[in-house]
Amino acid sequence: MSKYNAPLTDMRFVMFDLLKAEAQYARLPGGETATRDVLDAVFDEAAKFAEQVLAPLNAVGDEEGCHFDKTTGTVTTPAGFKQAYAQYISGGWGGLTAPEKYGGQHLPESIGAPLKEMLDSANLAWGMYPLLSHGASEALKQHGEEWQREVFLKPIVEGRWTGTMCLTESHCGSDLGLLKTRAEPAAEGNGADGTYAVTGTKIFISAGEHDFTENIVHLVLARLPDAPAGTKGISLFIVPKFKTGKDGKMRERNAATCGAIEHKMGIKGSATCVMNFDAAEGWLIGPPNRGLMAMFTMMNTARLAVGLQGLALIERAYQNSLVYARERLQMRSLSGAKFPDKPADPLIVHPDIRRMLFTQKAFAEGGRALGYYAATLVDLVERSPDADERKRADELLSFIIPIVKGLLTEVAIECTYAAVQIFGGHGYIHETGIEQFARDARITTIYEGTTQIQALDLLGRKIMQTQGVGLKHFLEEISAFCHANAQNAALAEFVAPLAIAAKDWADLTQAIGKRALANPEEVGVAAVDYLFYSGYVALAYFWARSVAAADASAQSGDFKQAKRSTARFYFARILPRTLTHAATLRASAESLMAMPDAQFG
């Protein structure tokens, strides 16, 4: 059975030594209480909960899955899930970063990053329930009227209710402009009571129905009568499972029911529901026809969260791979027996096993730096008293989010693949728990926008539509880092290639931009390669910074040496992936676009 130990040392290194989060918290509203000793205690407690409560339920959830009762429309979660949720709520985890006014502790958002990583490493499927609540909270916080926050946000923060995001319909996923669910002002008083009748079917609704809480708050995208076609005619509605009015009183069951749950490749403990809305009572949230905008604000944090899911699975895969690579004896080292007293050497002596372990380690620790970095930008966007700082952080965050989501989920596929490979045949059977990571990971490159969507978001919106303002900020950071360390001999081996990679990145972006002006298809042709290219260079930056931060820290000698060795591995054996992406980015669009569709076969 696979284990999990929260990597607290590295988490703290990233938060405090690398990102200097403590100093940032000290100057942000709500961050005053986030002192180092408080955070240490929070992390310790979260680790205990993840390791002792959630991790043992991971295989259970996969084996048992969720149960759907067709006659009652109810969903029963796997054994232990409901109790774990109760513990989570009673521990106060649900409201950690929510406003005090609605029952939260108002800690900075980025404190949620290591917590989220721990929950997801321990049990990705279970982690979906609080994740969706968090998304719904964000929407309510940012777009709800005051009474909506009182009535719907508060019980979510308190954990008494949970939330969902109801976007997808069977004929539209990436392309929400096609959605058909409609909302009509309720007949009584022609909508004068403010309610709407929401009708339609949504699919792939995570946590759409479950047994954790007494009520569920669905946030549903739908069209008002006479709304414009496409994405400009979509509004957002609050549709509670049990009708709830402005007085906050739960009334009778709403016509928002679960019609089925999906049987999936992984995250089987997460209930993925078909939701039927049959003139269900709902409330408009935010302005009419601006629902997609509201959803987009939620999406930023949701995409960051899915990037952290990727990180979480990489870490879990790495831990288990490492234990096995040390225990499993198989063949001798090519340079002679390393453990002559044993019948064979452990796997870890073999170079390609080391390559896979190093790859996992480099993406886990580098990905942690990248992911938490993005989370600290969220703090600045939300809480910085300085408008310029808020603006810059927002531009940087918007730019970095598709990289975090796209890269960390794609390399999670690679790293969970590697775990199965290291375990060999034993990795392919349920018993060891390893193949579950690969199945669970597989959804992360799809939901909250596929890798393709992330790539188009990065290159099409975040680069082309803003003249690359976020990239400019990021390159300035890299440049400042390189400049500050120009005389640091101990860092020269990283700073020099990083400076070159950053320059190439800028040049390549320019070149693509020029071609895209001539032919809009070029953006789509280049997008995915550009996403990977950007991700690998971004991680090179964080690896160089990690070595610098480790050297300057009070961490152990082994810790510092391991950071340096892993950075060397990264620069020598991962960063060269940019060569292929750069070559492909220089290839003509013709090679992809010229063949008539019919000739595919």
Next chain:
Amino acid sequence: MSKYNAPLTDMRFVMFDLLKAEAQYARLPGGETATRDVLDAVFDEAAKFAEQVLAPLNAVGDEEGCHFDKTTGTVTTPAGFKQAYAQYISGGWGGLTAPEKYGGQHLPESIGAPLKEMLDSANLAWGMYPLLSHGASEALKQHGEEWQREVFLKPIVEGRWTGTMCLTESHCGSDLGLLKTRAEPAAEGNGADGTYAVTGTKIFISAGEHDFTENIVHLVLARLPDAPAGTKGISLFIVPKFKTGKDGKMRERNAATCGAIEHKMGIKGSATCVMNFDAAEGWLIGPPNRGLMAMFTMMNTARLAVGLQGLALIERAYQNSLVYARERLQMRSLSGAKFPDKPADPLIVHPDIRRMLFTQKAFAEGGRALGYYAATLVDLVERSPDADERKRADELLSFIIPIVKGLLTEVAIECTYAAVQIFGGHGYIHETGIEQFARDARITTIYEGTTQIQALDLLGRKIMQTQGVGLKHFLEEISAFCHANAQNAALAEFVAPLAIAAKDWADLTQAIGKRALANPEEVGVAAVDYLFYSGYVALAYFWARSVAAADASAQSGDFKQAKRSTARFYFARILPRTLTHAATLRASAESLMAMPDAQFG
């Protein structure tokens, strides 16, 4: 539900236009009857069986899995599997390439390649049963005494019995030198009756127990008393499920029983058994202590077969991806609506969807050329009357097998991943049948030697230990092709980069060889990158040849243009992967090997 249509046009193109198999058959013993019209009929019939009988059982097998009855030790295969096997046998498919003397039709081995591809595309799990019989047949054919062939080979060829290969034990997979199963001359007459008592436990035994046939012939690796330690003390034994003597009469149940079946990530319709041998009656096959050699001869064909499994899954993934990419409407082309009359454009207009489809197509068709090429070498090794030709073919085959197995299974992971990605959320649920391909594919890079083992076989044995004789033959072929087409303007765009790639391949091999002489670890450090590098260049050769063969063929204009477009895609957007592998191959071993194991964490 996913469909399958045998790609007969491309299969025939590869066999007859590209590889000129008909001409080769005409001059080989047993090949005289393999005329084009006979083969056309054989392929048509095989396609019908695969499409109509096996393909519909694919999802059934995955959903239902195999059933194990603990009290009786029996395994029941999924509904329909047994009947399909009966049809397969009554259709004469089991003995197609086996010697006539033992009930086969003695057709050249390579005719089995497209058949195997069809069976595996249709139903990989079901295909495991005949595959294991084929492996056991090979061992009996090549290493069995005459009576052993009469008694054990004949019923397998006739399909009345099946075979297994019992290698792995719980503590040893890649490292068979560690195996503990023992065989002692039977007490009666001190082994004078020729039987042995085989005792031990084998795991991961495909088709170890099932309900297809009345008897199962296990080929079991075990140690004789006082056998040398390690791989030089392993012998091979025939252990039938029901004791069978030299008279061929099945007697009572042997103590070779199934103790459990594994619950796996995929190929759930294939029974993967724990086999307990408890002083089971067995017969030595081949010389004592040379069992691993005997297994290696089987392994060559088994590894080719697993390479073809990879190909089969790529083809199936591609077909389904293509259908969906044409049907599913989502968003508009970046260069303006392509189907303005529809609510959105089909996925296939989007560049990155095209990239994934092209990748699948390039690996399916290029992989088919590579895989079938290897199969035609098997014909020459087994049947050529010319000793020099046999020797050269054997050297080429030994060299190419780890590339076929390693590359085609690894890219099968990529291509089944792409299928899920193209289907989006719909690919992640069981209902569409797409995620099954990814789960089924996941075993192919593990069994019959992991990718790491293939890579070490390629670089360590096939290059280093033979001074690269197989590579030399292959590079000569490429050189001859480039030379023959030097004046062909229509091929220049492929011939020029191919010639460069071939030269780089030779140079890189030399450089690695030199480093490996100084440090044996270098082989392990370089192996996997070298395998991929070699595979991508090999496919470039087959893509260039495919364009040439298509141009010279009577195929349709669309067919020829599609080959050319796909080759362009391959050279522009897949072959550049060699840049990263080459850079990594040039990196110091230090970056991988220097860090002490303890610092991994």
